[in-house]
Amino acid sequence: MSSKEIYEIGEIPPVGQVPKYMYGQLIRAERFGEPKTAFKVEKVEVPDIKPDEALVFVMAAGINFNNVWAALGSPVNVIAARQKANFDPSDFHIGGSDASGVVYAVGSNVKNIKVGDHVVIHCGTWDANGPAVKAGEDPMFDASFKIWGYETNWGSFAQFTKVQAHQCMPKAKHLTWEEAAAPTLVGATAYRMLMGWPPHTVKNNDVVLIWGASGGLGCMAIQIVKAQGGIPVGVVGDDRKKDFCMKLGAKGVINRKQFSHWGMMPHWKDNDPYNKWAAGCRAFGKAIWEVLGERRNPRIVFEHPGEDTVPTSIFVCDSGGMVVICAGTTGYNAVADLRYLWMRQKRFQGSHFANDEQSYAFNKLVVDGRIDPCLAETFTFDQIGHCHQVMHENKAPEGKMVALVGAPKAGMKDI
Numbered sequence: 329m330s331s332k333e334i335y336e337i338g339e340i341p342p343v344g345q346v347p348k349y350m351y352g353q354l355i356r357a358e359r360f361g362e363p364k365t366a367f368k369v370e371k372v373e374v375p376d377i378k379p380d381e382a383l384v385f386v387m388a389a390g391i392n393f394n395n396v397w398a399a400l401g402s403p404v405n406v407i408a409a410r411q412k413a414n415f416d417p418s419d420f421h422i423g424g425s426d427a428s429g430v431v432y433a434v435g436s437n438v439k440n441i442k443v444g445d446h447v448v449i450h451c452g453t454w455d456a457n458g459p460a461v462k463a464g465e466d467p468m469f470d471a472s473f474k475i476w477g478y479e480t481n482w483g484s485f486a487q488f489t490k491v492q493a494h495q496c497m498p499k500a501k502h503l504t505w506e507e508a509a510a511p512t513l514v515g516a517t518a519y520r521m522l523m524g525w526p527p528h529t530v531k532n533n534d535v536v537l538i539w540g541a542s543g544g545l546g547c548m549a550i551q552i553v554k555a556q557g558g559i560p561v562g563v564v565g566d567d568r569k570k571d572f573c574m575k576l577g578a579k580g581v582i583n584r585k586q587f588s589h590w591g592m593m594p595h596w597k598d599n600d601p602y603n604k605w606a607a608g609c610r611a612f613g614k615a616i617w618e619v620l621g622e623r624r625n626p627r628i629v630f631e632h633p634g635e636d637t638v639p640t641s642i643f644v645c646d647s648g649g650m651v652v653i654c655a656g657t658t659g660y661n662a663v664a665d666l667r668y669l670w671m672r673q674k675r676f677q678g679s680h681f682a683n684d685e686q687s688y689a690f691n692k693l694v695v696d697g698r699i700d701p702c703l704a705e706t707f708t709f710d711q712i713g714h715c716h717q718v719m720h721e722n723k724a725p726e727g728k729m730v731a732l733v734g735a736p737k738a739g740m741k742d743i
């Protein structure tokens with residue numbers, strides 16, 4: 329325990345000394361709505377940890393789309409959901425599902441990390457006694473699985489975060505705190521999508537179509553595909569984003585604004601609208617061939633916009649290929665022309681974050697310097713609401729936004 333009750337933002341307590349209170353960016357139900365006003369800095373008690381948990385002093389926190397949803401209170405009120413499940417009675421939410429930081433305390437059962445370790449944190453949590461976990465299955469399939477800093481409280485938008493020890497992975501020494509806090513959530517999610525659903529794992533020369541290619545997920549997907557020897561083809565909504573994707577290794581980039589057939593597919597009995605939609609899909613497919621310089625369809629389509637794009641994704645995916653999806657940013661009604669799905673034997677696969685093995689495999693790519701963390705811009709702790717607002721309005725810069733929390737300034741790799 330520290331002799332000081334609270335430290336100011338940017339002050340670093342002596343390693344291992346935990347104050348009673350901390351500052352956090354809190355969301356409360358009465359503030360649900362636009363992210364710029366949903367977040368507010370408040371003083372709260374530093375949480376206690378259980379035997380398998382750790383307390384990490386947050387140096388920098390990565391910004392992700394999930395806390396846009398938390399701020400809006402939609403589609404799920406995360407505070408009420410936790411209270412209802414008797415999981416956490418707190419009447420506030422401290423979000424934040426990416427962090428770099430220093431371990432300040434560990435529970436009595438923790439073996440994999442110690443006080444003073446420099447870590448990054450993956451956001452997968454589960455109950456070690458959950459039936460699927462105990463049976464040795466993928467913990468992602470256990471009913472207890474939750475995203476830290478979205479479905480759980482005490483995320484990285486505070487000076488200290490409470491995590492399960494297995495979430496802590498080594499921080500890449502060559503990265504600054506803010507760079508290290510950028511890639512894990514989106515990178516590990518993209519890794520599972522691209523490498524976790526055999527036989528549809530990215531292999532040499534595979535074409536992979538990547539929606540939102542300059543966004544958080546997209547910039548990681550381009551690099552993972554490239555690292556596996558595949559051919560990433562990006563889609564963006566603005567020509568100014570193309571260069572960024574090309575520099576990361578995209579073979580070519582298509583501007584979706586050149587097409588207008590987006591959204592739910594018209595009913596197949598409505599001939600004219602359906603034919604117009606199908607013509608739009610064919611034109612989009614042709615744009616992929618133009619990028620490739622040959623008539624090849626993507627073996628994997630990397631999906632997350634959802635309602636606007638799924639019908640096209642299923643249409644352009646190659647025979648025997650896979651559309652893998654982890655979100656529905658534009659809506660949840662995914663309508664498909666099933667004839668293309670069954671006749672061409674395509675797979676439509678849901679995917680959600682990643683397990684320890686996949687998170688660690690992604691982190692190794694980062695530690696080995698094979699993944700650029702794509703830090704777009706570094707913000708202050710006070711600007712966390714602003715960052716989520718920008719994301720909500722689809723005005724985020726290419727790559728990842730990160731906020732400094734404990735790090736007194738940008739550019740530091742150590743303390």
Ligand SMILES: NC(=O)c1ccc[n+]([C@@H]2O[C@H](COP(=O)([O-])OP(=O)(O)OC[C@H]3O[C@@H](n4cnc5c(N)ncnc54)[C@H](OP(=O)(O)O)[C@@H]3O)[C@@H](O)[C@H]2O)c1
Nearest residue numbers: 393517540543544545564565632633636654655657680681
């Ligand atoms: N299940 C999981 O584990 C998981 C993990 C990470 C993220 N997610 C979810 O995945 C989604 C994307 O996350 P992110 O971090 O990549 O967000 P992001 O950085 O904001 O990127 C999203 C991209 O989507 C594209 N987009 C927006 N509207 C579109 C439309 N109508 N059609 C096609 N593309 C559109 C945008 O690119 P252009 O405008 O340039 O096309 C934008 O760059 C979010 O909903 C997030 O919550 C889920």
